Amino acid sequence: MNKTDRLLAIVLELQRSGTLRAEDLAATFETSQRTIYRDIQALSEAGVPIVGSTGIGYSLMEGYFLPPLSFTIEEAVALLIGTDFVETKFDSRYRATxxxxxxxxxxxxxxxxLDEVRRIRGITKVADPNEIGISRMEKEFLVQLRQAILQMTKVEFRYAKKSRFGEDVEPTRRRVAPYGLILINGYWVLIAACELRDAIRHFRLSRISDLHETGEIYEVPAEFNLKDYSPVDDRHLLIRVHTNLRLAEQIKESNNFYLEDIQVEERGLIVTFRVRQIEDILHWVLSWGSDVVVLEPDQLRQRVREELENMLKRY
Structure with a gap:
């Protein structure tokens, strides 16, 4: 990044974040603190009202904002594609926005x-291979949950999930402190502290019903940051299967969440998965028919046999 770009970026960063120390800015722009000091001086001499406080950092004088900026073609395309995404994935309020x-x-x-931007947008489309559509009810829940998160009020709802064997189970009543919303593979998921489980849990909005706010205020733990949050990986069960070499590309393109490794051997492929439970991979194995042979564990081999026997009874 050249000096001119960095000076503009520093102003934008201060405008966005409020107060930042020289070391924070140096880390952000991958330069030395001495360079940041020179940059701050250059901005001040150019008339940008930057206030510096020893031990606190730099900030822009209250009320100062940059005038409207011009966009490059690439920046405009990125922003407009972003509005396309919001229009299709969010609720009515944000679609209008x-x-x-x-x-x-x-x-x-x-x-x-503008002509060039429209031309690029005309030949560009962001498609989600896992697109399943978002129901009207989910969009209404998005509005309610977003409001609850902003107001930091707990919510209650009924939650339906699958059993270990893929069967529907009786919905449970949940009371949670909602921390954030994430769009994963076409599904909106609520990240929340669940009182029933006494831990952070994930709730797919498509499985929620009878949602309402409780009015009870909560506080988000200081150590929680949605941007940095990642769930504990509890996929501890290793699965190994053998398949034909001709299926290599198809298996790679299947983009299976549990796929861990693919080894090419003379006799074919050895594909390794890491799952939470047998049912996570059972239907995938069955979908390939005789082209896939389970090597381990025996528990999965037995489940495949049981499923095939049940299928034979129906025919």
């Missing part, structure tokens, strides 16, 4: 840039 945002962005683009 996406439309108005798109209109505002297009309104400030020079004609030459």
């Amino acid at each position: 996406a439309n108005t945002s798109q209109a505002k962005i297009e309104a400030i683009l020079p004609d030459k840039v």
